[in-house]
Amino acid sequence: MLEHSLRLLPWRVVRALGSAMGGLMHRVDGRHRRIVVDNLRQSNLGLDEAQVQRTALACFHHYGALFLGAVLLLNMSREEVQRWIRVDGFEHWDAAQAAGKGFIILTAHYGHWEAMAMGLAVSGRPVAAIGRRLNNPLLEAKLLNLRTRLGNRVIYKEGGVRDSIKELRAGNGTGFLMDQDASIRGVFVRFMGRWASTHASAALLAVKYQVPVLPVYSWPNGDGTISARILAPLELPRTGDMAQDVWTATQLMTWSLEAKIHEDPRWWFWLHRRFKTLPSESLPLPPQAWQDAIQHLAPKP
Numbered sequence: 394m395l396e397h398s399l400r401l402l403p404w405r406v407v408r409a410l411g412s413a414m415g416g417l418m419h420r421v422d423g424r425h426r427r428i429v430v431d432n433l434r435q436s437n438l439g440l441d442e443a444q445v446q447r448t449a450l451a452c453f454h455h456y457g458a459l460f461l462g463a464v465l466l467l468n469m470s471r472e473e474v475q476r477w478i479r480v481d482g483f484e485h486w487d488a489a490q491a492a493g494k495g496f497i498i499l500t501a502h503y504g505h506w507e508a509m510a511m512g513l514a515v516s517g518r519p520v521a522a523i524g525r526r527l528n529n530p531l532l533e534a535k536l537l538n539l540r541t542r543l544g545n546r547v548i549y550k551e552g553g554v555r556d557s558i559k560e561l562r563a564g565n566g567t568g569f570l571m572d573q574d575a576s577i578r579g580v581f582v583r584f585m586g587r588w589a590s591t592h593a594s595a596a597l598l599a600v601k602y603q604v605p606v607l608p609v610y611s612w613p614n615g616d617g618t619i620s621a622r623i624l625a626p627l628e629l630p631r632t633g634d635m636a637q638d639v640w641t642a643t644q645l646m647t648w649s650l651e652a653k654i655h656e657d658p659r660w661w662f663w664l665h666r667r668f669k670t671l672p673s674e675s676l677p678l679p680p681q682a683w684q685d686a687i688q689h690l691a692p693k694p
Contacts, residue, residue: 399464404477405617407465408458415457419450429453429663437586437694438658451659458613459505466508467539471515474543478505478512482609482623486518486566489605489626495561497599497606498522499627501572501650502662504611507539509621510568513609514543521546521560522568523553523594554594561604568609569595571646572662576670581678582644583691585651588678590670596642599629606642608649612660624649630687640679641687652692 399407419426429452433445440448469477489496498520500506510520522540524547527533540547548556548567560567571591572584579590599606605626613619627649629642654661672678 396464396467399461400468404462404465404469404473408462408613408617411458411461412454413457414461415453415455416450418457419453425664426453428666432663432665432667433658435587435668436658438655439694448658449663452661452663455613455659456662456664462505463507463539466511467535467542469511471543474508474511474515477617478508478515478619478621480509480512480516480621480623483516483518485607485623485625486513489607490518490564490566492605493564494602494604495564496566496604496626497595498566498568499571499595499606499608499646499649500568500610501570501653502665503572503650503653504621504660505613505619506570506611508619509609509611510540510545511543512611512619512621514545518566519544519546520568521548521557521565523548523550523557523570525550554598557594557598558602561598561602566607567598571595571643572650572667573665574667574670577676579670579676580640580643581672581676582640582647583684584647584667585654587668588672589647589668590676591643591647593639593643596639596646599642600631600635600638606646608646608653610650610653612657632686637680637683637686640683644687645690648690648692655692655694 429449430445433440433448513520526549527536537547557567575590575592580593581588582591607626608624611619611621627645632638
């Protein structure tokens with residue numbers, strides 16, 4: 394019923410309704426509001442309390458617009474996608490694809506990642522993105538349709554590395570969202586001023602197969618459009634030590650996202666419990682020598 398009703402409304406109106414809904418949730422959902430506020434307070438953004446509260450409210454407005462907007466994306470035509478979702482930086486994508494080795498698409502829960510992937514697909518540059526199955530089969534079917542109906546592909550995490558290698562060998566781009574807590578399966582890198590357990594599979598593939606890593610981020614505009622930009626490939630130092638090089642690549646990928654968040658923190662998904670995994674004997678911090686070797690590459694506050 395909700396999907397049918399929203400389909401009768403223009404994209405800009407739906408996003409405005411979603412923004413209003415997000416503002417309401419900010420008022421009534423104290424638990425999630427506290428998560429967002431605590432994450433902002435403990436970040437290295439340097440916000441005072443008034444700025445924290447304003448940013449938290451803006452985040453909820455964004456979450457609401459993102460949620461309702463995703464409902465319209467289920468049926469948006471290719472022409473409408475081209476109108477509302479604008480992508481630039483294709484020269485970096487095309488150069489990486491021309492090399493023929495495949496490439497890593499580095500992104501995160503920043504801006505409107507689902508719309509961004511659709512914008513890439515309608516440009517003739519589809520993505521094979523790593524994702525997990527939702528527990529609810531009805532919602533999973535909707536999400537799979539959203540992600541694949543214009544030509545993108547989903548790689549489920551169960552066979553993620555194996556299927557990613559197949560995509561790379563075919564010369565394709567494989568997308569990784571790098572901003573979720575990896576529990577004991579990750580490595581610790583610095584993110585927003587804190588240690589964060591982070592999946593290293595994208596870095597492992599980049600280092601082992603020597604493929605480029607292209608950061609791609611999106612953000613909403615005041616006129617209702619979504620912008621996305623493909624950035625130049627990251628420069629990943631090589632020492633010949635696989636463990637160090639994978640950790641370094643993971644840190645540099647994470648810093649790429651951190652730099653984007655510092656540009657405008659309203660668009661990151663602060664609702665994540667991103668820092669719940671703590672260092673331990675079984676998951677220690679990286680050697681200090683590794684950290685020291687790349688400090689000059691850290692984003693400047």
